[in-house]
Amino acid sequence: MRLSLIFAASLLAAGVALAACSSGSPTLPGAQSAAPMGHQSGMHFQVVGLEPAASCPSEYVTCYSITPGKLFKDEWCVVPEGDSGCSTLSPGTWTWTVSKVTKAAKGKKKVPITTSVKPNPGNPTYNYVKALKTVKSTKGKVGYEFEIGACNSSSSCVGPGEVGIIVK
Numbered sequence: 001m002r003l004s005l006i007f008a009a010s011l012l013a014a015g016v017a018l019a020a021c022s023s024g025s026p027t028l029p030g031a032q033s034a035a036p037m038g039h040q041s042g043m044h045f046q047v048v049g050l051e052p053a054a055s056c057p058s059e060y061v062t063c064y065s066i067t068p069g070k071l072f073k074d075e076w077c078v079v080p081e082g083d084s085g086c087s088t089l090s091p092g093t094w095t096w097t098v099s100k101v102t103k104a105a106k107g108k109k110k111v112p113i114t115t116s117v118k119p120n121p122g123n124p125t126y127n128y129v130k131a132l133k134t135v136k137s138t139k140g141k142v143g144y145e146f147e148i149g150a151c152n153s154s155s156s157c158v159g160p161g162e163v164g165i166i167v168k
Contacts, residue, residue: 042081043090043158045150047074048124055140061161063142066113067168069133076117077124078150078158086124092152094123097160099147101129104164113165115146123150131167138167 047062056063066072077086078094101113112132117125127148138144142164149159 043078043156044081045158045161046077046079046084046086048086056164057142059162060164063164063166064129065166065168066129066131068131068135072129073126075124076127089123092154093121094150094152095121096125096148096150101144101146101165104142104145111144113144129165135167140166142166
């Protein structure tokens with residue numbers, strides 16, 4: 001219990017720090033690029049090799065279509081504004097924050113889907129998402145969501161941004 005309170009407090013503090021860097025609203029400019037959720041010093045997220053789900057609402061940076069019981073993995077990085085892919089990385093040591101997965105419509109905290117980033121710190125990093133085999137299909141719609149963001153060693157931040165999850 002104490003560990004979860006400490007974790008919750010650290011997520012809240014990270015969220016406040018990331019919110020201080022935020023401005024703007026999410027959009028998807030292309031199939032493999034997640035737009036800036038708010039940035040400092042002309043940086044933005046890139047999601048590499050991910051085709052966005054066809055039914056991804058505009059409030060999400062991107063959406064994942066996952067299969068219960070299978071590990072989903074994609075690559076994220078922070079790059080200078082105007083760059084794409086992860087070949088030109090923004091300098092610094094980037095520490096990523098990822099919230100717990102919640103139900104999209106109700107925000108309930110206890111869901112059978114996990115997410116994590118490794119390496120952390122790292123740029124680029126990989127985001128891992130896994131749903132238990134018992135998770136029911138969301139019938140092509142976003143049923144779950146989580147936030148992801150990153151700050152570097154010089155206090156520049158990108159995000160947080162909401163990621164939608166569609167269960168096949």
